[in-house]
Amino acid sequence: MTTASNFRRKLDVGLAHFYNLKVGGTSDTVAALSVGCGLLATSPALSAQLGAFPYSLLPIACTMAGGAWLAWRAMEPWRREHALASSLKIRSDQSPLEPDHTPGATTGGLLVGYTTDSGKPIYIDDEHLMRHLFIIGQSGVGKTVAASLLMFQQIQRGGGLLFIDGKIDAANLAQIYHYCCYTGRQHDFLVINPDDPDNSNTYNPVLFGDADEKADGILQLIPSTETNPGADFFKQEAKQALTTLIRALQRARLAYNVIDLTVLLMNGNAMLELERKLATAAPNSAELKEFTLFLDKFRVQPSPQNPAGGIDMKKLKDVFGGIGGRLYSFGTGKFGQIMNTYDPEVNLYEAIRGNKIIYCALPTMGKDTTARNFGRMVIADLRTAISWLQKLPEKDRPWPPFMAFCDEAGSYLNENWSRIPEQSRSAHVFFVPAVQTVANFQAISDELYEMVIGNAWTKLIFKVGTQGTAEEAAELIGKKIGVLRSLAGTTAESSSMSMLRHLPESNQGAGASMASGEREQEMCIITPDELKGLQKGEAVMTYGGDQIFNIRIPMTKFDKEAQARFGEFRVNRFRAQGLTIDGVHWRPAGFFANVDRYLSTAAVRKETAKAHEEDQKALNAELAKVAELQKAQGDAQAAAPGTAPSSAGSTAPSTAPSTTSSTKTGGFTPDTDAINNRKQKNS
Numbered sequence: 001m002t003t004a005s006n007f008r009r010k011l012d013v014g015l016a017h018f019y020n021l022k023v024g025g026t027s028d029t030v031a032a033l034s035v036g037c038g039l040l041a042t043s044p045a046l047s048a049q050l051g052a053f054p055y056s057l058l059p060i061a062c063t064m065a066g067g068a069w070l071a072w073r074a075m076e077p078w079r080r081e082h083a084l085a086s087s088l089k090i091r092s093d094q095s096p097l098e099p100d101h102t103p104g105a106t107t108g109g110l111l112v113g114y115t116t117d118s119g120k121p122i123y124i125d126d127e128h129l130m131r132h133l134f135i136i137g138q139s140g141v142g143k144t145v146a147a148s149l150l151m152f153q154q155i156q157r158g159g160g161l162l163f164i165d166g167k168i169d170a171a172n173l174a175q176i177y178h179y180c181c182y183t184g185r186q187h188d189f190l191v192i193n194p195d196d197p198d199n200s201n202t203y204n205p206v207l208f209g210d211a212d213e214k215a216d217g218i219l220q221l222i223p224s225t226e227t228n229p230g231a232d233f234f235k236q237e238a239k240q241a242l243t244t245l246i247r248a249l250q251r252a253r254l255a256y257n258v259i260d261l262t263v264l265l266m267n268g269n270a271m272l273e274l275e276r277k278l279a280t281a282a283p284n285s286a287e288l289k290e291f292t293l294f295l296d297k298f299r300v301q302p303s304p305q306n307p308a309g310g311i312d313m314k315k316l317k318d319v320f321g322g323i324g325g326r327l328y329s330f331g332t333g334k335f336g337q338i339m340n341t342y343d344p345e346v347n348l349y350e351a352i353r354g355n356k357i358i359y360c361a362l363p364t365m366g367k368d369t370t371a372r373n374f375g376r377m378v379i380a381d382l383r384t385a386i387s388w389l390q391k392l393p394e395k396d397r398p399w400p401p402f403m404a405f406c407d408e409a410g411s412y413l414n415e416n417w418s419r420i421p422e423q424s425r426s427a428h429v430f431f432v433p434a435v436q437t438v439a440n441f442q443a444i445s446d447e448l449y450e451m452v453i454g455n456a457w458t459k460l461i462f463k464v465g466t467q468g469t470a471e472e473a474a475e476l477i478g479k480k481i482g483v484l485r486s487l488a489g490t491t492a493e494s495s496s497m498s499m500l501r502h503l504p505e506s507n508q509g510a511g512a513s514m515a516s517g518e519r520e521q522e523m524c525i526i527t528p529d530e531l532k533g534l535q536k537g538e539a540v541m542t543y544g545g546d547q548i549f550n551i552r553i554p555m556t557k558f559d560k561e562a563q564a565r566f567g568e569f570r571v572n573r574f575r576a577q578g579l580t581i582d583g584v585h586w587r588p589a590g591f592f593a594n595v596d597r598y599l600s601t602a603a604v605r606k607e608t609a610k611a612h613e614e615d616q617k618a619l620n621a622e623l624a625k626v627a628e629l630q631k632a633q634g635d636a637q638a639a640a641p642g643t644a645p646s647s648a649g650s651t652a653p654s655t656a657p658s659t660t661s662s663t664k665t666g667g668f669t670p671d672t673d674a675i676n677n678r679k680q681k682n683s
């Protein structure tokens with residue numbers, strides 16, 4: 001049964017090789033003619049003419065030469081097998097997409113790499129790209145290089161791109177710029193770079209969006225504290241309050257930035273001023289009623305000590321917690337240079353609709369909480385943009401689908417990601433998160449792991465570093481039913497004799513037995529050890545959970561001469577025109593311009609320092625959890641080695657398991673069972 005299916009598979013592949021063989025051109029025609037002429041010359045009429053030596057050899061030589069050439073050509077697919085070096089002994093499936101090579105036709109997908117066995121290109125079509133692509137691998141194995149190949153094609157085909165670079169690297173910025181120059185798209189290039197504000201476009205992630213979405217996005221800055229049962233209640237209350245505040249600003253047509261919000265959250269008089277401005281702009285609005293009702297909870301009646309009355313700041317701070325302090329850190333220094341704007345050059349929603357190419361640098365990796373929070377704000381802003389895109393008629397959504405490449409995603413990941421894969425598909429946005437370990441996802445929640453990783457239709461798995469990650473990655477690739485064979489041998493010898501004897505009598509015996517057993521068991525299609533042995537630029541790609549490819553990815557790079565021609569990167573500047581939304585001009589909220597009047601620097605610095613401390617604590621706890629998870633997974637492997645006891649129950653060495661039938665189970669469409677299984681595993 002197994003041999004038959006193996007044979008069938010080989011036959012299918014063989015036939016496919018023949019089917020794909022392209023015969024033609026001068027040399028093939030000459031060869032075919034030689035064979036034809038040779039055969040013709042064996043006819044009685046001609047052979048008589050060529051009877052004499054050496055002419056009689058002519059037909060044989062022609063037939064042999066032509067035949068040899070045609071045989072050589074027919075063997076080409078087999079010659080190309082193992083075209084690229086690989087330590088894995090797997091045969092890749094057929095490419096999910098065979099691009100149309102007729103002139104003018106669009107590919108309708110992106111090239112990911114070339115199979116190691118036959119050197120064939122592997123493409124993914126747009127429909128399946130929109131089910132996302134997940135990249136995992138240890139540092140320096142080719143994740144960014146692989147994504148660069150996709151980004152290059154995306155830029156070349158006129159598509160939009162957001163590249164969030166979690167490990168700021170000047171070479172990455174230069175490379176994207178070169179891609180833009182090569183394809184003539186420099187004018188579409190936007191840069192958000194808090195590390196170098198002079199060469200960055202301006203960006204205000206809190207400005208555009210529905211009030212509740214913006215409130216949600218800002219609350220992402222507060223670390224989740226699972227241990228604090230009051231945290232959820234606090235977040236609900238803070239979200240309600242922030243939504244009311246942002247609604248008031250939007251209804252009064254006031255443009256705001258992070259400092260305006262900080263002032264409002266930390267100063268009661270600013271709140272009252274906003275109330276007055278809203279009353280003038282929209283006296284009968286629901287937003288004014290809502291805002292007044294909200295402020296009523298904090299109003300202080302005038303008293304001899306406080307004749308002016310005002311707002312109970314302590315109570316207000318209790319509601320808004322550390323949000324003000326966190327927002328303030330974005331309004332100062334280099335971040336401030338980019339974010340304190342009312343007319344930002346980067347409006348994510350508009351940029352996606354205009355197929356722009358956006359490079360966003362996160363200043364440092366992992367350890368810095370402001371950069372981490374900034375990454376989360378960008379993701380929250382992207383989520384808002386996605387929710388707007390979803391509402392557009394299908395023909396107005398971006399096409400080709402917009403690519404969001406989140407490099408080093410583990411360093412700015414949070415719960416907010418969980419719904420993104422689901423929403424972005426219908427918005428024509430595809431996600432490409434790249435990580436070094438899956439533990440970052442697991443440390444947050446099992447649901448997040450399943451939603452982001454489990455739901456990715458395509459997974460690119462590079463060489464992984466730790467045993468824990470290798471285990472998880474092997475599981476992502478899937479399992480097959482293999483046969484575990486065991487061989488046990490025992491030998492026994494015995495001898496006996498009577499000590500006191502009158503006859504020369506004694507017994508000796510020897511025995512040997514051999515037992516072999518076979519047992520079917522689930523095993524990894526590619527083992528964790530094999531994954532740890534992958535080479536740089538080589539990956540295992542799973543597609544849809546049931547197709548597997550061993551691929552090599554070409555590195556796209558421009559030579560020095562081309563780079564010199566493109567020149568140094570220069571940021572595109574746009575003339576400030578003031579903020580106009582739906583034909584209505586929005587005025588600046590005005591708190592930022594008078595920040596010194598509202599905020600005492602010492603007080604706000606204290607708040608910011610406190611927020612930083614909390615964030616750092618949360619980050620350390622998360623990193624500790626990641627390390628713990630990795631360790632636990634590594635230990636689990638050590639405790640449960642891959643070899644199961646043989647059915648013969650012997651202690652003799654067992655042979656390596658050999659595969660017979662295979663059922664791939666690596667997974668798309670995770671269900672609650674998968675989540676529960678993982679929970680059990682982790683607990």
Ligand SMILES: Nc1ncnc2c1ncn2[C@@H]1O[C@H](COP(=O)(O)OP(=O)(O)OP(=O)(O)O)[C@@H](O)[C@H]1O
Pocket residue numbers: 137138139140141142143144145146167436536537538552553554555
């Ligand atoms: N496909 C490839 N072909 C040739 N060289 C490659 C390939 N992939 C990676 N390399 C080499 O490895 C280096 C590191 O690759 P890359 O930056 O993609 O690693 P990474 O996985 O993104 O690492 P990190 O997580 O540290 O960012 C590249 O600069 C290049 O020299």
Ligand SMILES: [Mg+2]
Pocket residue numbers: 143144145167407
């Ligand atoms: Mg990288």
